Amino acid sequence: MTAQVYFEDVAVGMQLCPLTKGPLTIKDLVKFAAATNDYSEIHYDESVVRERNLPAPVIHGPLKSAFLAQLLTGWAGAEGVLKKLTCHYRGMDVAGEILTCHAKVVATSIQAEEHLVECEVWTENSKGEATTRGTAVVALPSRAARRDPKEISLITGEMRRDLRLGMVAGRFEYEVDRKWIDRFAAAFEDPNPLWHDEEFARREGRFNALIAPPTFFAALDPVETKELLLDPWVETLPYKNTGGGNAFNEVEYYLPIRAGDRIGVEVTYTDIYERDGRSGRLLIRVRENVLRNQEGALVARARSGHIRSYDLTQPREA
Amino acid sequence: MLTRSQCYYEDVEVGAEIPRLVKVPTTIALVRYCAAANDFSPIHFDEPYARTRGMKSVIVQGFFKAACLGQLLTDWAGPKGWVKKIATKYQRINAPYDPMTCRGRVTRKYMEAEAHLVEVEMWLENGKGEVTTTGQATVLLPSREG
Numbered sequence: 001m002t003a004q005v006y007f008e009d010v011a012v013g014m015q016l017c018p019l020t021k022g023p024l025t026i027k028d029l030v031k032f033a034a035a036t037n038d039y040s041e042i043h044y045d046e047s048v049v050r051e052r053n054l055p056a057p058v059i060h061g062p063l064k065s066a067f068l069a070q071l072l073t074g075w076a077g078a079e080g081v082l083k084k085l086t087c088h089y090r091g092m093d094v095a096g097e098i099l100t101c102h103a104k105v106v107a108t109s110i111q112a113e114e115h116l117v118e119c120e121v122w123t124e125n126s127k128g129e130a131t132t133r134g135t136a137v138v139a140l141p142s143r144a145a146r147r148d149p150k151e152i153s154l155i156t157g158e159m160r161r162d163l164r165l166g167m168v169a170g171r172f173e174y175e176v177d178r179k180w181i182d183r184f185a186a187a188f189e190d191p192n193p194l195w196h197d198e199e200f201a202r203r204e205g206r207f208n209a210l211i212a213p214p215t216f217f218a219a220l221d222p223v224e225t226k227e228l229l230l231d232p233w234v235e236t237l238p239y240k241n242t243g244g245g246n247a248f249n250e251v252e253y254y255l256p257i258r259a260g261d262r263i264g265v266e267v268t269y270t271d272i273y274e275r276d277g278r279s280g281r282l283l284i285r286v287r288e289n290v291l292r293n294q295e296g297a298l299v300a301r302a303r304s305g306h307i308r309s310y311d312l313t314q315p316r317e318a
Numbered sequence: 319m320l321t322r323s324q325c326y327y328e329d330v331e332v333g334a335e336i337p338r339l340v341k342v343p344t345t346i347a348l349v350r351y352c353a354a355a356n357d358f359s360p361i362h363f364d365e366p367y368a369r370t371r372g373m374k375s376v377i378v379q380g381f382f383k384a385a386c387l388g389q390l391l392t393d394w395a396g397p398k399g400w401v402k403k404i405a406t407k408y409q410r411i412n413a414p415y416d417p418m419t420c421r422g423r424v425t426r427k428y429m430e431a432e433a434h435l436v437e438v439e440m441w442l443e444n445g446k447g448e449v450t451t452t453g454q455a456t457v458l459l460p461s462r463e464g
Contacts, residue, residue: 087419111350137366180354183350183353183354184354184355186350186354187347187350187351187353187354187355187382187385188341188343188347188351188382188385188386188389189341189347190385190388190389190392192389192392192393193320193322193390193397200397201397203399204321204322204398205398206397206398206399206400207400213385213388213389213392214388214391214392214401214455215381215384215385215404215405217386218355218357218384218385219354219355219356224355224356224357224381225355225356225357226350226357226358242372243369243372245359245361245370245377245380245408246379246380246381246408247407248405248406248407248408249380249381249384249405249406250403250404250405250406251403251404251405252402252403252404253400253401253402256400280453
């Protein structure tokens, strides 16, 4: 028994390993006549064959179909199912012939949770003529859908190692100037002069300086900006991605972020965990950023959770 | 001379809602936010990509919604107030041009190390009135007694 082929192993354009049958004898044809109760004499009776000016007994069309089915079911394995096979008999083949059965994948799809492979199939005789042509649909098992999703864990030791859980994973530095703060607040149309007007901020503000709005720490996050990318595997897990994004963000400030500050940010991943949610299995990474200013004073601690969700019953899309 | 109203600790009542803030996120605003935050995830500006991810349109950044909730607080707290803590959770997506109503309610007021602090619970509603984002904040306010 050969190894099971899975939907994920199949690519459009690939050809199955051909199956060769024959040379086909009259005995083969008689056996097929008996099996199908088709006793038409052209398949075995030399006198009728001569009378009709045929070179030799004719191979049953349905026998050629059966050979193509053998090719497909042999390939699909114990867990695969031949769902559909349509054949057109375009040329006659006779006893003594060697037939080679071919199949080529022309499409793959997932329909009603079935992983389907559509093939173009044909038989070729010893002259290289395609005497039978048809199409077939085979349902294959999927690696992704194979196991009970509840038993699947997405998290591996390598992922934990990549995130350097509990250790500082990276240090980054950002020069925060007046223009950046202005541009940041303008993006969400917040006209508060504390972020835009230095003179006002000096005169009226608690800190007598132009400061950044409370969520400015988001702009100083090397994970959001992809300067620090320790989880590239979220893109290549073998399951269908159904979403992703921030799950939560928290910040506590000890000092404001002021225009002119040079803010150093240290990122530490603290956790990776998974749970089931509305959009499938959720993979959540939690990180803590510590922000310090140019004097080394603690400015803020931020905590963020990022989610990526997967449908464990569907394979990853190309 | 430019002025802004100031909120004082003594004026705050536990249980009171703070003035609502309605924001309509345009696609331009989302792109400007991408640029300002250096976060160029295509889900926020590339509509064909967003459709391949099963969305009807691009989606508003979680942090954009957090920024609007931040504005809710800073508009209310005034120039002498300071948002010490803000935490936000994103339960549902928001689409551009769908108005987002930012709301908040005072849940606690207390003094700690001579600071006058107020806790606020916040939430953001989409145009259908569904809560898509929730949060909590701690805001430091000035006292009339100085």
